[in-house]
Amino acid sequence: MATYKTRAQFVADDLRQRILGGEFQGGTQLRQDALARDYEVSRIPVREALLTLESEGLVEFHAHRGAFTTELSVSKIRELFELRVLLETHVLRRAIANLTEADLDEAESILIKYDEALNSGGEIGNWSEYNFAFHKALYAPAKLPETMALISQLNTKSDRYIRMQLLYTQEIEKAEKEHHGLLDFARQGDADQACALLETHIQEACEGIVAVLENRAKTMMQQA
Amino acid sequence: MATYKTRAQFVADDLRQRILGGEFQGGTQLRQDALARDYEVSRIPVREALLTLESEGLVEFHAHRGAFTTELSVSKIRELFELRVLLETHVLRRAIANLTEADLDEAESILIKYDEALNSGGEIGNWSEYNFAFHKALYAPAKLPETMALISQLNTKSDRYIRMQLLYTQEIEKAEKEHHGLLDFARQGDADQACALLETHIQEACEGIVAVLENRAKTMMQQA
DNA sequence: ACAATGCATATTGTATACAACCTGCAATAA
């Protein structure tokens, strides 16, 4: 079901990737006309795509002035990651309560696939997706779809910054170790330790991003 | 700023009210053509309004089949209210930490205004708004805008059912007492007790809604 | 009788055309 993709959805999906990939600086205006030419469609599906992205927090509309990509302040990033801690530990705890062997294997297979991709090539272009896929697999047994939707939303909002962090720091291996740790605790059924690890995992990612952002702000000051 | 309202926004706001007011059964199709005639606009702003409402979880789009009002299952309602407990106690705790007299007075004034409206007339049409306004005032000192946005989102999604509950049960006075209780605990700076009360406040509202829904389902079975 | 197929109709999705509005600059007046 819902296999058909309208042009608006196509544009939305592609544009989301481009924004998350860092193609646009925060605050740049997305001209409907130009995008319509790019995708060889009219402005109507472009507008609808932009509206979708607005609801995801990636762009902002100003009436009669158009859509601009958003930029998060440090305090908002901190807030988002605090929410992630709150929601994801909640889900993880519930997930561990009704975890099966199959669930654990599923999560582990994602991790292994990622390990291989990392060791062989080093293509971190879609690391962010692998990362989220693992978390999702781990949380899925909780069977809390609404909560997962919120978590996805938070991830989408902060994904740009996560990628940026990975670009500037070499935290991937550390994250990878923590993922294995999470899996081990989950396998042992130790929800408390798993949640504690998850909490620091998220918090440290947050601090890494904040550090990169503040560094960038400083170098930009010097340039000016 | 942003004082201008496009037609799409106008339609979205009005349609949201109508949906939350219970004008449409869950699952009814919203024909773009009919709505466009109603509001005397073209279908374009109607579509955009429906897209906005989709992002709020009030309607669902099916490609080439249009928009339908959503209906929440009991398990989803339970999940939403569980999320509310999680997020709202989090915010409340933070709010109590940096609460000023002015904040408390502000919240109290909303409560008093509502008390008066309730005693004099009994217009519960917009009780739901008063209710949320009070909660918002109480949470505002936490200064967590992203979190508040999520909470608003959850409230919008469940608002229809809250109204329904109020229509079928007489829980308003009880909620009112609990609101005063919340305010008292907040004034004393007792975050633990305030959060405990908030938790039961939300949970009982949830159970009330579930009871109404299951009752309605039963009577519908009998009719058929 | 019943299932499958094709057509008619209606509704959605999109392109094009036009109106409303914002922005920046030039001209004018204090």
Place this chain on the structure above:
DNA sequence: TTATTGCAGGTTGTATACAATATGCATTGT
């Protein structure tokens, strides 16, 4: 000089027109 007003150009917002798709019914064949 500086603030204000009006206009020009460009972008967004919306109406209209058309294309694509889903649904229901009639038709056909078994």
